[in-house]
Amino acid sequence: MDKHAGAVSELVDQLGRLPGIGRKSAERLAFHLLRIPEGEALALAEAIRRIRNDVRYCSVCFNLCEGDLCSICRSDNRDSTRLCIVEQPRDLMSLEQSQAFQGLYHVLLGRIAPLEGIGPDQLTIDALVDRVREGNFSEVIMATNPTVEGDGTSLYISNLLSEFPIQITRLARGITAGSILEYANREMIADAITGRQKL
Numbered sequence: 001m002d003k004h005a006g007a008v009s010e011l012v013d014q015l016g017r018l019p020g021i022g023r024k025s026a027e028r029l030a031f032h033l034l035r036i037p038e039g040e041a042l043a044l045a046e047a048i049r050r051i052r053n054d055v056r057y058c059s060v061c062f063n064l065c066e067g068d069l070c071s072i073c074r075s076d077n078r079d080s081t082r083l084c085i086v087e088q089p090r091d092l093m094s095l096e097q098s099q100a101f102q103g104l105y106h107v108l109l110g111r112i113a114p115l116e117g118i119g120p121d122q123l124t125i126d127a128l129v130d131r132v133r134e135g136n137f138s139e140v141i142m143a144t145n146p147t148v149e150g151d152g153t154s155l156y157i158s159n160l161l162s163e164f165p166i167q168i169t170r171l172a173r174g175i176t177a178g179s180i181l182e183y184a185n186r187e188m189i190a191d192a193i194t195g196r197q198k199l
Ligand SMILES: [Zn+2]
Pocket: 058, 059, 060, 061, 062, 063, 069, 070, 071, 072, 073, 074
């Protein structure tokens, strides 16, 4: 027999499906949501509803945004000669928090991972090549994660872009091989951008 009432049990199940949340944590969260003021709990529900309804990918860089263009692509204060390529929107957020990069971004929405059946055509690489062809970039910075797949993706893209008269660099390896941008601290990321190397 289920030890919780239907609605509570349903919420525990849903929370328990989130990454990093085990059964015990899911129960703790569910009871927390029952205890806090109703407005606070419903604000969470509303935030979830809004990200699903209103948030989409920027039509230029594939960052997350509300509307057609993200705030970075809309800004007049960015250096439009530098383009930084990242795997995921959360990597872009980490780089933005470091405040060490003033250029534009391109989010791949993944990395080439043959073992998982993810090829170049499932990423935003075609759009990237079009952007580089039509833009006036002088430097493209590869900021894929320093993993086997991230490096492979970076190599694939730098080969594609080699026909254009631009410098291709990659982040310095202050970030330990295998570690992920998402978890690197601000100073490490700033160092990695400042010390970027020719690819
Ligand atoms: Zn954008």
